[in-house]
Amino acid sequence: MKTLNYVLVPLLALMAFGPAPKPKKPATGMPATGLSATGLPATVTMTKAALQDKIKGGWAGQVIGCTFGGPTEFKFNGTMMNDYQPIPWYDGYIKKTMVENVGLYDDLYMDLTFVDVFEKKGLDAPVSEHANAFANAGYMLWHANQVGRYNILNGMKAPESGHWLNNPHADDIDFQIEADFSGLMAPGMPNTAVQIGDPIGHIMNSGDGWYGGVYVGAMYSLAFVSNDVNYVVREGLKAIPAQSTFYQCIADVIKWHDLYPTDWKRTWLEIQRKWADEVGCPDGVFAPYNIDAKINSAYIVLGLLYGQGDYTKTMQISTRAGQDSDCNPSSAGGILGTMLGYDKIPAYWKQGLAEAEDIDFKYTTMSLNDVYGIGMKHALQVVERNGGKVSGNNVTIAVQTPKAVRLEQNFTGHYPTEKRAVNKDLVGPHQAGPHPAGDEYTATFEGIGFILSGEARPKAQGNQYDYESNYTGQLEVYVDDKKIETANLPASFTRRRYDMTWKYQLAPGKHTLRVKLLNPDPDYPVRIRTLFVFGDKPILAKY
Template sequence: MKKNVLLCTWLFLSALAGMACTDKQNRAVPVEVTMTKAKLFDKIKGGWAGQTIGCTYGGPTEFRYPGTMIQDYIPINWPDGYIKWYYENEPGLYDDVYMDLTFVDVFDRLGLDAPVDSFAVAFANAGYVLWHANQAARYNILNGIMPPESGHWKNNPHADDIDYQIEADYAGLMSPGMPNTASEISDKIGHIMNYGDGWYGGVYVGAMYTLAFVSDDIEYIVTEALKTIPQQSLYYQCINDVIQWYRQYPDDWKQTWLECEKKYSEDKACPEGIFVPFNIDATINSAYIVIGLLYGQGDFAKTMDIATRCGQDSDCNPASAAGILGTMLGYSHIPEYWMSNLKEVEDMDFAYTTISLNKAYKMSFDQALQVIERNGGKVEAESVTIKTQAPTAVRYEKSFEGLYPVEVVAYGRGQGKTLKEVGDLTFEGTGLILAGDVRAKDESYVAVIEAFVDDQLVETIKLPASYRVRRHELFWIYGLPKGKHTVSFKWLNPVEDADIRCSKTIIFSDAPRINQR
């Protein structure tokens, strides 16, 4: 009898614990959330401030630790005047921020219904230098391939890269408590430069920002925001695994990092990341954001430090993590240790813009008020009432399906080989990328080449010598019938003092090539 009573008591207490756990994981924010305008403004400021601080903190480590974590004994410094130094000496560090501000500025000038072409043209013609999916999209837009085709993987070998993920903060900051509204904004703008898992990076980051306005539970924010991502995607599976590993190893972020490396560290698409430790793929870098947020447990410094020490794009990842946490905490609750450096620059315009942090705070706040009203909320003299949204999944997309790199042919270090020296490219597979660039004394020069596959003209390509408007790769083609193919080129307008240099060829097939031993 006594054993039965004890057993029943144990079962009852276990059930209560299970219910509490389930409630924590599934509880929703209220249908309506009312807060003062001052609190809303404080949270928006916290998001921008956190992003800028995080970007600066991780700046010196960016891509210095590909495929490895930054060990605890390696110091990451925070001297006085640090942010101002970067503003004045290396302003390109803040591409995370001034890219966002391009879109914030278009909304400010043209309103919430600004067409996607306005964002695309502003982005493509901006004075800043770009890389990866952003640069591929810029080239596409300047050459008549507009969104969403500009970000589609068949037109953009970097479609799964991190680019929109680091730029989506604005969408969350202008959509407090409304993850689906942020997803709609990201559908339009995120497809300028990304597709599939690359797009999902921005959708997810934007959703976490929106929920940070209405919840102070990091695990809830991370888990609930994931509902915006289709479950069949690799991106969802990776982030979901990180959450489960966190629950399995709640005191050891390095174990979760290691599990993530074992399962998700392959980059099969970005030309710079194939067969090397470098990985700018959105999926793995989003995992590092989530590791920072979960194991940071609401502590600003700890969150930022862990997201940085995960490595790879280790300025962008702490920028996103600190921006999300900064939104949750609010500007007024970010420790002064970090804020003293920030306050020195709040009236200084970011490079390539006429927008300072103080201007960005106000612009995002004004846009958030408009979005709140448009989505059924209320804006009153001193307060706002937000109609919150239960997140729903965006549509499923997959880039580079059935495409696997099987061989890289490198053309030496440094100068590479000329297009003439490379000659015809004969290969066995289903696709190919030729990486390289045009070098000319006259930066206005644009080389024009014809590309032939199996003696059929497939593309006439303009290759600017200017780095700002360059084509990120010289040529690529996917989806060929599996078999032997030959790619050849004809340079239509060669001039003296100009070269088309080739760095490597990447060959793809419909299955990985496994070593047989």
């Protein structure tokens, strides 16, 4: 079987999008001893100034893309943003957004959490340091990040905290938007970028969710040593196992770009037709909303391939593809910014940037100017650790050929079959309210798994909520009269359990779910919202 895979994986890659392009010249530098298997020089030498310029371009590009796409985030779900839809951009906009909309920059302050740990604890800091810093940070989180945080705070460790059996959002985009740091620390060394990001990515993700960060990190790394967008997109994909759905999705985008090289909207439609179905995240099941890593990564690649190195086209396309349309141009803009370097990012996109570069990102003590310097320091350390050399004003990088990481595939054999509205408050047996009340809920379903969504939330005081309440609901969960857990449901927004309870890999057939709130409090209703059911076969519409 192993022998077969050695033949099959490269064959699948060839079938997916044809032969690799001819080797391109490196971004800067000179070969030392022949060519690496990437077709690039085995080593690339650049000045420290050139390396710093690329690191600055990567971080600044993230800010530019995040700011530009911010007003459109998840406002165009399952539909592209057509050309007549204006997206603002003007001098002073970056500073205004950084001051007035601090939560937009989760792409950045999440990255910087890990950068800060490396700075304070060293490059060999254990994953527990990153997990604890992430879990105890003051920022609000959603999806795989929040589930990972909850798991860490409740005693679970990585990688179990990001495993799909413990995290229904394991395929979501979270690590993909946070993995920039790994590639920016490892110029020209995609395998090292993957190694740096691997344990951190598994705090909150696994499977396709982890692959999103692997791929983005690899593309950043390669963007230091190649000026060819097509090459970086294809070469970076070698880090992903060909058997995975993530690889297959991105390979399709590359193939469709080859077929329709001047029509990004045609490729967008093909992506939508084949890859728009959500399986894991309940928010996207039977809904146009999609925060899955692979389709949003497809939109990053869409922007890069059809932008062809033009910063404006790359920003516009990766944003107008929709869904997570601040994170996607942030990743695309950061990768292209690394390739071009800060100085070559067009002035139009840097207008007002200088006046924002000394502003600390919320929840951090780091500004862009700080991270430019810290990023350079870490990159030089990583270069020297991995066969490179820093001598005077020159940096010599030992270029790596991307190697496919291990295969992880989430939710195999699980297919959404039902989305059942519940809308029941667990407030105690004698409490009245607008929704059915009581301290228990029972449902029967047929399938192999379920997610019950909902939350504990304090009653509103006017238009205000006490988002950091100390109340924690305790929910006993039974499947077929067997207790499977007692779930803690903090009313605190930063400590909350993103989904109330879930279970996969049940025996096929009918099951009874019963939940009982052990400590109801009328000031903290526990709202059950929706029951999601998974079967072992997809339900296909019949026409």
